[in-house]
Amino acid sequence: MTDPTNAEPEPVAPRPVPSSNAVLTRILKYGGMLAAAIVVVGAILGYIFVGWPGVTSALIGTAMAVVFLSITAISILLGNRFAGSDLFVGAFFGIVLGSWFVKFALFLVLFFALRGQSWLNPTVEFLCLVAGVVGSLVVDVLVVTKSRMTYASDVKLQGEDESH
Numbered sequence: 001m002t003d004p005t006n007a008e009p010e011p012v013a014p015r016p017v018p019s020s021n022a023v024l025t026r027i028l029k030y031g032g033m034l035a036a037a038i039v040v041v042g043a044i045l046g047y048i049f050v051g052w053p054g055v056t057s058a059l060i061g062t063a064m065a066v067v068f069l070s071i072t073a074i075s076i077l078l079g080n081r082f083a084g085s086d087l088f089v090g091a092f093f094g095i096v097l098g099s100w101f102v103k104f105a106l107f108l109v110l111f112f113a114l115r116g117q118s119w120l121n122p123t124v125e126f127l128c129l130v131a132g133v134v135g136s137l138v139v140d141v142l143v144v145t146k147s148r149m150t151y152a153s154d155v156k157l158q159g160e161d162e163s164h
Contacts, residue, residue: 016084023147024073027140031073034135035066042128050121061125064110065132068103075099 039062046054079092114120 015081018080018083019149021077021080023143023149024077026147027143028070028073030139030143031066031069031136034139035062035132038062038065038128038131038135042124042131046121046124046128050124053119053121054124056119057121057124058128060114060120061128062132064125065129065136068107069132069136071099071103072096 039058042058042062043055046056046058048054050057075096075098076092079095082088082091085091114125
């Protein structure tokens with residue numbers, strides 16, 4: 001006899017994982033390695049030319065580049081967690097757009113807070129920030145071009161078998 005009160009729940013189908021997650025994770029990993037190289041080179045050159053304010057400026061400039069550039073990739077990864085749900089489109093774009101507003105506000109706060117500080121060299125900070133931005137663009141291009149993803153990777157066509 002089966003007891004309807006002890007019936008096992010139906011298994012829940014796993015949520016689909018967008019194929020872009022692997023690419024974004026790789027971008028974050030290589031971006032972190034690039035940032036480590038920029039901070040080492042920037043700190044050494046900053047110390048040689050300006051002293052300890054150059055080291056501090058290299059650390060802050062590189063940290064700003066890493067934070068600003070990783071916010072978008074992290075927000076896309078967070079938005080992708082809603083893939084397969086009814087809220088996917090709204091949640092995804094809400095998270096990504098919200099992260100851009102946070103990034104803009106954070107930039108303004110840092111710009112006004114760090115302006116005119118005696119322990120900061122704006123040239124070294126700017127050069128490390130630019131090196132981080134240009135370097136992350138290069139990382140993005142290299143990772144995406146080597147990802148070998150199809151143009152429509154997460155699409156299921158009508159009549160296509162679910163096991164593929």
